Amino acid sequence: MIFWLASYPKSGNTLLRSILGSYFFSQDGDFSFNNLYKISQFPTQNQFTKLGIDINNDEEVFKNFIKAQELLNFENRNLKFFKTHSSLCKMHGCNFTDLRNSLAVIYIVRDPRNVVSSFAYHYSLNIDKATDTMIDKMNFQIKNNGTCTSFLGSWDFSYNSWKKFNEKGRYLLVKYEDLVSRKKTTLIKVFKFLKELGVLRNDLDMVKLNKVIKSTEFEQMKKLEKKNTFHESIIDKKTGIRKDFFNLGPKNVWQKNLDEKNRLKIEKAFEKEMKELNYL
Numbered sequence: 001m002i003f004w005l006a007s008y009p010k011s012g013n014t015l016l017r018s019i020l021g022s023y024f025f026s027q028d029g030d031f032s033f034n035n036l037y038k039i040s041q042f043p044t045q046n047q048f049t050k051l052g053i054d055i056n057n058d059e060e061v062f063k064n065f066i067k068a069q070e071l072l073n074f075e076n077r078n079l080k081f082f083k084t085h086s087s088l089c090k091m092h093g094c095n096f097t098d099l100r101n102s103l104a105v106i107y108i109v110r111d112p113r114n115v116v117s118s119f120a121y122h123y124s125l126n127i128d129k130a131t132d133t134m135i136d137k138m139n140f141q142i143k144n145n146g147t148c149t150s151f152l153g154s155w156d157f158s159y160n161s162w163k164k165f166n167e168k169g170r171y172l173l174v175k176y177e178d179l180v181s182r183k184k185t186t187l188i189k190v191f192k193f194l195k196e197l198g199v200l201r202n203d204l205d206m207v208k209l210n211k212v213i214k215s216t217e218f219e220q221m222k223k224l225e226k227k228n229t230f231h232e233s234i235i236d237k238k239t240g241i242r243k244d245f246f247n248l249g250p251k252n253v254w255q256k257n258l259d260e261k262n263r264l265k266i267e268k269a270f271e272k273e274m275k276e277l278n279y280l
Contacts (some may be wrong), residue, residue, distance in 0.1 A: 002069060002097070003199065004105040005039070005083045008134075008158045009141070010118035011110035012176030013083050018221065019179075019187065020081060022212040029211030031221065039081040043068065043148040058140075058149045062091040069101040079103060079199055085141055086150035088161040096151075104170035104197055106190065107162045111177065111279045112155045112266050113254035131262040135269045156273045170197070175277065183213055 005020075007013040014036070021035040045055045047068045053060050072080070088096050088105075112134060120130035133139055134155045141150050152158060165171035172193045178186040187209060194200040214220075254263065267280060274280040 001073060001079050001103040002042075002101055003079055003081050003103050003197075004097070004162075005081055005108065006088070006105050006158075006162050007085065007108040008110075008115065008152065008155050009085050010115050010122055012108045012174075012179055013085070015176070015179055015216065015218075016106065016108055016174065016190075017081070017083055018216045019212055022216060023205075023208060029208040029215065031212070031215040031224070033224070039083060041147060042072075042082040042084045043086070043150055045146050045148055047072065048148060055148055059092050061148050062151075063094045065094065065096055066098060066101060069097060073101055084150070085152060085158075087153045087158045088164055089151055089153065089157075091151055099168065099170075102165075102170075103199075104172070104193075105162050105165045106172045106174055106193070107159070108174050108176060108179075109159055109277060110175070111254065111277075112270055112274070113258050113263055113279075114252050115155065116262065116266060117252055117254070117257045127259065127262050131265055134266070154269070156270045159273055180218075184209070187213070 005013055005016055017039045018031055018036050021037075021039050022029055022031045025035040025038045026032065043061065043065065048055050048061055048064060050071060051064060051067060053064050053068075055061060072082075086096055090096070116127060116130050116134060119125070119134065120127050123130070123133075125133065137154045137157060139152045139154065141147075141152050153161070163171065172190065174186060174190065188204070191200055191204045191209075195204070267274060271280065
């Protein structure tokens with residue numbers, strides 16, 4: 001069964017993957033990129049080439065999302081975490097996933113006023129374009145770095161779409177801001193959720209968790225990226241140089257970085273959801 005770590009891009013998914021990868025796949029709780037990579041992404045190109053799917057045919061890829069997940073579950077019957085930026089939606093008459101292949105989801109959300117500057121930096125966009133992209137209800141994430149095309153939709157559509165799992169008691173919402181400022185409390189809630197679903201079979205090892213928390217501090221991971229290539233970072237098309245993935249992190253503060261025009265545009269477009277999340 002698949003356990004989804006879902007989010008809109010640049011919302012803290014990599015941080016939660018780093019934490020879970022360090023806890024479940026290391027001996028002592030120390031972060032490493034190798035353990036992070038053990039929580040892979042969906043959809044990736046190799047997941048479809050195994051099925052003989054033409055990865056350049058986006059419609060065929062969408063139609064075979066569930067078949068690809070069935071193969072992943074057949075190849076490894078144990079529960080597995082997968083990161084995704086896809087919205088939980090139906091494309092070309094086919095669902096992104098179903099309850100036969102998916103156990104649950106943790107959805108990571110971040111104040112969209114902070115997402116926009118990280119989004120702009122990562123994808124080499126200006127703030128105006130990044131804002132418009134986040135509001136675009138028909139936005140697709142094109143294939144890149146071995147991934148397949150997936151449907152993002154707008155920031156609010158992504159957030160709302162995954163709530164469907166809440167109807168089955170298989171949904172946990174985690175705010176990026178809590179992962180930063182209330183890390184231990186938030187992670188205890190995460191591991192309690194995993195325990196309830198049978199993912200965590202033993203009691204939470206607090207000594208190991210404390211090591212995980214320390215080793216996944218933003219500055220620690222930023223230093224590690226300087227020493228080792230992080231293969232999920234994007235190569236700038238203009239310069240040909242790999243961009244830092246760990247750029248500003250908690251130092252990305254919209255009050256300093258976001259102009260009033262785009263702030264107001266974001267707040268108007270996402271007012272309902274931002275109030276629901278206490279961002280407004």
